[in-house]
Amino acid sequence: VKTILQDKSGKAEPRTAAGRPRSEHLDRAILKAAVDLVLGSGFRALSMDAIAVKAGVGRMTIYRRWPNKAAIIMDAFVLRVDPDTLFFPASSFKESIRLQMRTMAKAFRGKDGALIRVLLAEAQFDPELAKALRERWTMPRRKMAVDYFRTGVGQGVLRSDIDLDAMIDLLYAPLYYRLQMGTGPLSDAYVDEIFEHGMKGLEA
Amino acid sequence: VKTILQDKSGKAEPRTAAGRPRSEHLDRAILKAAVDLVLGSGFRALSMDAIAVKAGVGRMTIYRRWPNKAAIIMDAFVLRVDPDTLFFPASSFKESIRLQMRTMAKAFRGKDGALIRVLLAEAQFDPELAKALRERWTMPRRKMAVDYFRTGVGQGVLRSDIDLDAMIDLLYAPLYYRLQMGTGPLSDAYVDEIFEHGMKGLEA
Amino acid sequence: VKTILQDKSGKAEPRTAAGRPRSEHLDRAILKAAVDLVLGSGFRALSMDAIAVKAGVGRMTIYRRWPNKAAIIMDAFVLRVDPDTLFFPASSFKESIRLQMRTMAKAFRGKDGALIRVLLAEAQFDPELAKALRERWTMPRRKMAVDYFRTGVGQGVLRSDIDLDAMIDLLYAPLYYRLQMGTGPLSDAYVDEIFEHGMKGLEA
């Protein structure tokens, strides 16, 4: 999935081969229209045409920017969450993890949760989207977590004989599970339960 | 999702108004065709028409039995995994949990994994399917796990102050996570890592 | 241009490969809708979609029957004019030709004229349509005329040293010319003028 917005992390202005740059304003209008429609009526009821009409835009203008609906939602999602900082300082190393888990759970309870559910689901059918989701959402966050957890190991707070990936999965996978399965609320109480007992196995 | 096959758990033979039973043979042909197509080309490439052609069946014959593609895969999936026993006896209570996790991981690595990925994804868009998946796959298994874990609590092997649902999530959510995210292999080594350290927080 | 209706000259009922026959009723609804639209707004303003909507029909239903708009008009046109008899008996051999020319001019002044203008024009761009127009309209009529003129030669009314095709062109081409060029009215007076002086060169 190659889109304009993802390239913005680089320096170059998004330009067409020889002509003028694509309108930033239209990008936003389309993303907003798409997100509104998804949150309003669900991804299945979302059509390129509906996005185009709602954004006041020709269909080709959308196709020029994104290959399919999922890529639009992908960009919209990344745009929303990018500025997030991950691990805030807290009273202790451990507490800052709990805080981060709570922040994530809160996001999952809101619009971000709805979007990520759509993206995760769609990614099962679309390898390109799966790759994009991995590269632009999952892996960056995992990397930050791994780095943070590694400092915990260095500080002697976390055990050194556990695979860092497994550590992360142990704490965070339950949040994704509840997000998708709906077997129970993603409440702070739940987060705490997972955190408390999950950490037991990770502490030095 | 109301299908023929799921009713088979009941007593009544599925019959048409006039009393003639629907052909069991066709059910199987359709399910097989659908599963073959999903595993071969993915769910997105799957159309009712393709199933009908591959099964050598009229489209109406399918619609008479299932409301949509996902329901077919749902039935096929349940049919595959139904006979599974969950918690085998092992050298110890704990070990039988590890065994069960390994069995599940193994299934996730194979065709069952492919099917459940499809079902989980599709369920995000289809509340009916979500309900069916919960009722026919998720909850029965969770119930068995809860029951088993409760005996563990009774035996003093597991802590009594933890929510059983959270316990289950802690151990099993990571398997679902890797199944969908593909952040790493669902190997026995991974299962063991999750099991060992997850259990730390659960043991009495 | 291979259409259903043109095959009706044969005996076989128009059927699909293995299934049921296509609805005759829909054919008529589509043709009527198409003709109404052409006569109302012109051929350029005619879209497959407009025909479908006006006929209360899905677009595929049209594409299943005709390859393009022109073929529809072609069929509609042939259906209108088919029952026409060409050379009515009159007070004399010559007079029956004049009568026929007047009948044709009259048709050209009405809806048939509008349709044939469209078909002639479109045929310049579409070799298939050109072929169809030649085979289903032009040539059958020319053949009848040739046959009739030949009896005139036999009766000693028409000269025997003139190419029959040239004879026909001499009398009828002016009607087509005015139809398309609009350099003057296709009145009976005009027809008579062409007839009187054109015949001078043809009479024995």
Added chain:
Amino acid sequence: VKTILQDKSGKAEPRTAAGRPRSEHLDRAILKAAVDLVLGSGFRALSMDAIAVKAGVGRMTIYRRWPNKAAIIMDAFVLRVDPDTLFFPASSFKESIRLQMRTMAKAFRGKDGALIRVLLAEAQFDPELAKALRERWTMPRRKMAVDYFRTGVGQGVLRSDIDLDAMIDLLYAPLYYRLQMGTGPLSDAYVDEIFEHGMKGLEA
């Protein structure tokens, strides 16, 4: 149809608002590209974009000069045939008509024929083009013919009781007919046949 080139018969140089003349060179490049494309691939395959690319020109440059494709072909056509003289002197008044008809048939057999077929067809759908075609091609030629024929009447070679327009139609309509219908070759032999027998009715 208001175009630059047609105005050139007038005095004023075509200038832009601010006083700089539009490039004559571009006009020719566009006309050439358009004609080449029409003769090469047919009018239907002709798009403004294709012309622009082939002429190495921006699309706006074309729209600044012509309102649509047909107007371009119209101008290109008129440019080709303008210098033609109509009625050459010959051994006799009659013979010079035959000569003129042969010249016209020859032109119809070549590129001019292809262009006029396109223009005639397109004019059926586009009243503006029809008007332009009438004013810039049909009527000027008819006027010259009428004038010439009138001298024939004055000389006592042609009958005085026939409408001059009908006379012209009688002789020339068949050429247009064959051009469009393709019912036979536009050979000199054909022209002679039409001429010989058509004239019978016109001679004094």
Added chain:
DNA sequence: CACTAAGCGAGACGGTACGTCCCGTCTTTCC
């Protein structure tokens, strides 16, 4: 044993969305 009602294959049907193509206008940048 013939009759009849259903299940069934086949596929036509109205409809929705797709992704592409072209139109005619507009905007930007360069010359």
Added chain:
DNA sequence: GGAAAGACGGGACGTACCGTCTCGCTTAGTG
């Protein structure tokens, strides 16, 4: 300030499936 380049809103195209329907054929159980 004209011109190339091409983005843009719009609209038609032809295709692919959807879920429903109707047609004859087959078949099984009843009268």
